[in-house]
Amino acid sequence: MSYKDKIKTDLFPTIWCPGCGIGLIMTQLAMVMDELGLDKSNTVMVTGIGCTGRMGAYMQFDSVYTLHGRTIPVAEAIATVRPELNVIVVSGDGDLTSIGGNHLLHAIRRNPRITVLCNNNEIYGLTGGQTGPTTPVGTKTVSSPAGSVYSPVNLQGLVNTNANAFYAKTTVYHQGQLRKAIKEAIEWPGFSFVDITSQCIENNGRRIGFPSANEMLNYFKKEYRQAPPGSTQLAYHQLGIVKGTPATAEPVPAGAGSGKGSGEA
Amino acid sequence: MxxxxxxxxxxxxxxxxxxxxxxxxxxxxxxxxxxxxxxxxxxxxxxxxxxxxxxxxxxxxxxxxxxxxxxxxxxxxxxxxxxxxxxxxxxxxxxxxxxxxxxxxxxxxxxxxxxxxxxxxxxxxxxxxxxxxxxxxxxxxxxxxxxxxxxxxxxxxxxxxxxxxxxxxxxxxxxxxxxxxxxxIQVPVVPRTLEPLASGHTRLFSGVATYPDGEPATADGDEFIRQYEESKALRLQVAERYAFYEYGWNKDSDTLVIAFGITRRIAQPLAPYFALFRPIRIWPVLQDQLREIAARYKRLVVIEGSDGQYASVVERVLYRDVYRVPLLGGRMSLEAVREGLDRIGLLPRELAETAVS
Incomplete structure (x- = not known):
């Protein structure tokens, strides 16, 4: 088997723009799936609305292409009904943290065994590059012509409100680290969130001064640093994995919902 | 039991x-x-x-x-x-x-x-x-x-x-x-037919218009219409097997009351005076049954807990005017039904007398 067997290459070329970062995530995800033995009989993909949401259509799994913002309730229900499955959510930062923010907040609290891969390009790519809750302060977009005003959402802080949860920060430039983060996230016995900084050259990069996707990747290389081993909190532009205490894998009491444990350490 | x-x-x-x-x-x-x-x-x-x-x-x-x-x-x-x-x-x-x-x-x-x-x-x-x-x-x-x-x-x-x-x-x-x-109450149970996720397929369950292979069909009207008509035909065909309604009360009356849900229960004292049509399957509208039964009556009265939502549907299906008795503001009571019938001049005298006493 090869990781390429996880991808519907007959549907290529994809709808993604040349230089887009999403394909770099799909490749690493496919490699991890190959390594861990994930296949169409033990894994389901759930994707949201946005460019990233198309990934489910390109992979060799049953895939649910949800309404905008609703990946997490769908994924959690699937994991509840079929706890033996690997349920992998792949979506964008706008879908997961803005319109789907309330579901994210509560899934973190309930700690279902689902893996969330967030393609974080810091804007709404598919709709043309508007500002979003992950846009850095000062970034000029088509809906923040004077620069984005508000502080970005603190995803690490949100995820870590549950001491059992898993948070990883990586970028599409750091392919080895991205792969490690995806692998450990899928293996995590509870809620895991991989925050992947990625480039949208067409609807963001070019407008903020990057001539090409390559320059954006080089920017990630220059700007992001590995966090010291054992870090329990990642600083700005630090890469790493912050794991909580794995929730015990005891059977969930009947009627107790889908979660594996509370946030109390 | x-x-x-x-x-x-x-x-x-x-x-x-x-x-x-x-x-x-x-x-x-x-x-x-x-x-x-x-x-x-x-x-x-x-x-x-x-x-x-x-x-x-x-x-x-x-x-x-x-x-x-x-x-x-x-x-x-x-x-x-x-x-x-x-x-x-x-x-x-x-x-x-x-x-x-x-x-x-x-x-x-x-x-x-x-x-x-x-x-x-x-x-x-x-x-x-x-x-x-x-x-x-x-x-x-x-x-x-x-x-x-x-x-x-x-x-x-x-x-x-x-x-x-x-x-x-x-x-x-x-x-x-x-x-x-x-x-x-014995209703045979229909088993599951949809194959569950992760049964070995690579299906795409998409809210976006797509072709069967998962490719976007977001600008293909022919494909959209094909899928839409297929779903519509299946639902209409299945709904025929669930065409539940009640037709009763005084069928010799010249007036047909249309009421459903709790309203039909509230209106029970009208039974000696009017015929009743109660749709249980609200949608799709039971239009064949409604047309056939309504044709026997001079007057139609829709009693419902809204300002004419179902009455407007009946008018559209039958191409004729209906009397309306809207029960609004939570006033779903026999008293409100009486008041409504009185307003349109259809309150049976005996019921009016009961109300007074």
Whole structure:
């Protein structure tokens, strides 16, 4: 088997723009799936609305292409009904943290065994590059012509409100680290969130001064640093994995919902 | 089993369990909350039945779709404001062709409205609440025993029609306690047909218009129409097998009363004076039955807990005017029915005298 067997290459070329970062995530995800033995009989993909949401259509799994913002309730229900499955959510930062923010907040609290891969390009790519809750302060977009005003959402802080949860920060430039983060996230016995900084050259990069996707990747290389081993909190532009205490894998009491444990350490 | 005292909302839960439901997700909202509470209690002693109290109705509606795709017969219960929040997901379930059941225990709207008072103002929302075109199937019982019976039918019909089916109730019916013997109600259960997720396929369950292979069909009108007509034909064909209605009372009267849900019960004292047509399948409209029966009567009166939502549908189907008795502001009572009939000059003299005495 090869990781390429996880991808519907007959549907290529994809709808993604040349230089887009999403394909770099799909490749690493496919490699991890190959390594861990994930296949169409033990894994389901759930994707949201946005460019990233198309990934489910390109992979060799049953895939649910949800309404905008609703990946997490769908994924959690699937994991509840079929706890033996690997349920992998792949979506964008706008879908997961803005319109789907309330579901994210509560899934973190309930700690279902689902893996969330967030393609974080810091804007709404598919709709043309508007500002979003992950846009850095000062970034000029088509809906923040004077620069984005508000502080970005603190995803690490949100995820870590549950001491059992898993948070990883990586970028599409750091392919080895991205792969490690995806692998450990899928293996995590509870809620895991991989925050992947990625480039949208067409609807963001070019407008903020990057001539090409390559320059954006080089920017990630220059700007992001590995966090010291054992870090329990990642600083700005630090890469790493912050794991909580794995929730015990005891059977969930009947009627107790889908979660594996509370946030109390 | 012996007769027992049972509440309408509890009967819905028992009907769902009887139909094979194994997943409930919901958010507390009056006057539907007893269904959620009963589901949580049932789940506590039945591990195969999964219960989740969600963060909101949007999550609930999407969760039951995910659960159904994963292989569970699933349902949620809500009331007007929550039902409004679920509309996008209902359209999504129609697009995916996912069997699931939405229960709407109606109260007085719009907005937060009158949370504990009965209304029937969601009739058009059950048909047209989501965006775009789709074919809704909706049932509305009018007794506690029927809450049980038509919940089973709703699940069966959802499986056969591959669509989200809606069961209507109201604050009055949901909180009504009646003596019932559920063993006398035998409805065969339709088994699951949709192959669950991760059965070895690579299907794409997409809200976006796509071709069968998953490629976007977002600009192909022919493909859109092909898929739409196929879904519509299946739902209309299946709905024919669920064409439930009641025709009775004084059939020799020259006036036909049309009432459904709890309103039909409230109007019971009119039985000696008028004929009755009660649609139980609210959508698709029972237009053949309605046309045939209505043709025998000089006058039609629609008594309903909204300002003419179903009356407007009857007028459209029959191309004739109907008298309207709207029961608004939660005033769903015989007194309000009398006042309404009196206003249009159709109150039987004997009933008027009863009212005075």
């Amino acid at each position: 012996a007769k027992r005292l049972l509440q309408g909302n509890e009967a819905v839960l028992l009907g769902a369990v009887k139909a094979g439901a194994t997943y409930f997700a919901g958010y507390p909202i009056s006057p539907s909350s007893e269904i959620l509470m009963a589901a949580s209690v049932y789940a506590a002693s039945h591990p195969e039945f999964r219960f989740l109290q969600e963060e909101d109705e949007i999550a609930s509606a999407n969760a039951i779709i995910g659960a159904s795709l994963a292989g569970a017969k699933s349902f949620t219960a809500t009331s007007g404001p929550g039902f409004s929040l679920m509309q996008e997901a209902i359209g999504y379930a129609h697009k995916l062709r996912v069997p699931t059941v939405f229960v709407d225990v109606q109260r007085v709207g719009p907005a937060t409205g009158m949370p504990t008072m009965p209304g029937q103002g969601d009739i058009l929302q059950t048909r047209y609440g989501s965006s775009g075109d789709y074919t809704s199937i909706v049932f509305y019982p009018s007794s506690v025993a029927e809450c049980y019976e038509y919940t089973i039918h709703a699940f069966n019909c959802a499986e056969e029609s591959e669509s989200p089916v809606i069961l209507l109730s109201d604050a009055f019916l949901g909180h009504l306690n009646e003596v019932v013997d559920l063993d006398t």
